[in-house]
Amino acid sequence: MLTPSIPFPLPAETVLPDYGAGGIFGFARGLRNWLHDRDAAWPAGGVPSSSGTLVVVLVIDGLGDRFLCSEGVGSALHSARQGALTSVCPSTTASAVTTLLTGVAPAEHGLNGWFIHDRRFGGVIAPLPLVRRDGEAVEAFHLLPRLCPVPPMFFHACRPVNLISPVEIAGSRFTRHHARGAHVEPYDGLADLGAAIVDMADALAGSGGLIHAYYPGFDAVSHVYGCRSPEALAEFWRVDAMYSALVRSLSGRGVHLVATADHGFIDAPPERCIDIAPEGSLAQMLAAPLFGERRLAFCCVREGAWGEFEAWAAEALAGRAVAVRAADFLAVGLLGPGRAHPRLAERAGSHVLLMEPGWTIVDHVSGERVHDMVGVHGGLSADEMLVPLITTYC
Template sequence: MLDIQFPLPADAILPDYGEGGLFGLAASLRHWLHSPEAGWAAGEIADGERALVVLLVIDGLGDRFLRTAGRGSALEAARRATLTSVCPSTTASAVTTLLTGVAPASHGLNGWFIHDRRFGGVIAPLPLTQRGGPPVEAFRLLPRLYPVAPMFHHACRPVNLVSPADIAFSRFSLHHARGAHIEPYMGLEDFGAAILAMADALRTSGGLIHAYYPVFDALSHLHGSRSAEALRCFSRVDDLFRRLQHALAGRDVRLMVTADHGFTDSSPERCIDLPSDGEVAAMLAAPLFGERRLAFCRVREGAKCEFEAWAREHLPGKAALVPGDAFLGSGLLGPGRPHARLAERVGSHVLLMEPGWTIVDHVEGEVAHEMIGVHGGLSADEMLVPLALVRT
């Protein structure tokens, strides 16, 4: 139950942590994997039915994109519902929900960057690097950083993860793949071939093939979410979806598609750029964490009034400033037992960016990434993702 006691950005879409959201899909999938006689309504699986599910997670494929730029595609024809992403609407938060079945409040990865003083302050929990620094190393790092068990651990149905070769055996991936077989791939054609090979392997037993494709996301960041490059990538993914339907025909496979988030585009003119030697940086006890569309701030002791005065003067129409404790109490990060360090990972203040606006700061040693396509915020383009289903 959400309890919003603060202004939101214009036209904000709130996360649905029930059946209408990505969290509900993941939680019900986890229940199906661990319950031998359970059905799964989202996959049209009856109680006690042996079934094979192929779940394609196309990173960055928003529902609004699919219904406009993707109109007339095979994926659009298979679309069954619109889901909301989690908050923040970003890969680290949403993909971890899809791998654990719990909300960001519980798994604790509330952005591409999180704050955890045990591991050096601001870190990127997927590549496991310090912001602008070396890899994160610590005693019992993985169970301390990722305390929630993956949904495949001790599952009663077999699971295969089809993952890009460059991340398939990363520390994050290996930890969250416990209980599953990992099948790495290189390129879109290999992606399709790996899915079909895993479908053959699970032909008699049934189970889950969780297949993740990140290229659409990468191209949308670099060129824009409606760029020619993103559209060509979508066309290739859609063609693969058609071919998978054909190759799996007659096998009663549930071929499902969803995404972790959608995209919106921004421009340099709508970026609040905080110089490292500027007045705002001096108010902060740590670099920004979270996302450039939803930034968590740790304001220095004694600088609270000054920071809030700066926000009142400079941020109207650009961002909504929310006290950290109000954000924590709002439920935007979802239900469940809160992560032990959740308050630290939210910080003292949160900046919810208005449509089209981003905020960035700078850390010594960090390579600056110019992004046209962005996500993490509460706009419909970012928050709404599709759920497609075909029974072959």
């Protein structure tokens, strides 16, 4: 658990990331240990140390615990819920999914947001699709090993691993890098996901091992329409139907089916978006575009402009965000434990903007594809930070 006193204000109703047994970090670290030690158990998943055990981990991108406990009452997923875990900080896919693939915290794997800052690769880049903010592809010698030096948890595992990934990203450079040691099986659509899990369970019936499956559809719908929109609710119930069918198909096989998520969601109305004008005085204080998230933004303030920036934040962001010096942010461990990524200080910038509930901040880069989002995440609110732990023994 993150325990030190926090020497700076935090947004209202903050939930701090738990980097012990109560978070997805501990969940992933325990899974990594189970994969590399045939005598190990995995308490978070209810998995014993038996060498022939078959485990299915289903990561439902964007499924928050508060959503499940309100909108999902009566669902199969809710009925199998064992409790809540915290996400990592920031509560976003790039940070949390990488933790779930490596078993280390963002401080160590270095992906502290959808956008990160790394001068070696052109400044502000999106590490999952590997593009810069202006849309240009990132190309460099030994790009992934330098960008993400931490090996995936599947690498040199003593148990077989099958990674089931959407066809759109199964062959991506990010997936290939983080799937080392696993067999990658692409799928196309929710029905195909369930069928792929059952097929892989058949293939591993004799040996046991891990099936790691990822589903991004609920996240995508929540971004576009809002996290409690009719479209998001319909998508949730589709996922729940797939889960119910999966439980029936795996029944009697002795499979440990474990589901969780990377983060939850909130909705952010456009009138609560702080939009930084490209030619305005604030933009002139910044040495690079914003990185991180709309709900937790890292800033690279020009040398000599720190006092001016902090004065602006105290006045303009009152009740909207908390501005923290990055050194203080890193010192209290909000990005987690472990050996710090060699570029972590650069990737944290000079200041961090922790947005209050419902508030976002955006800036603009020439050539960037703009995504209007109703549902957002990345912040420290309970809706974003809490994800469910769901287990079913089939």
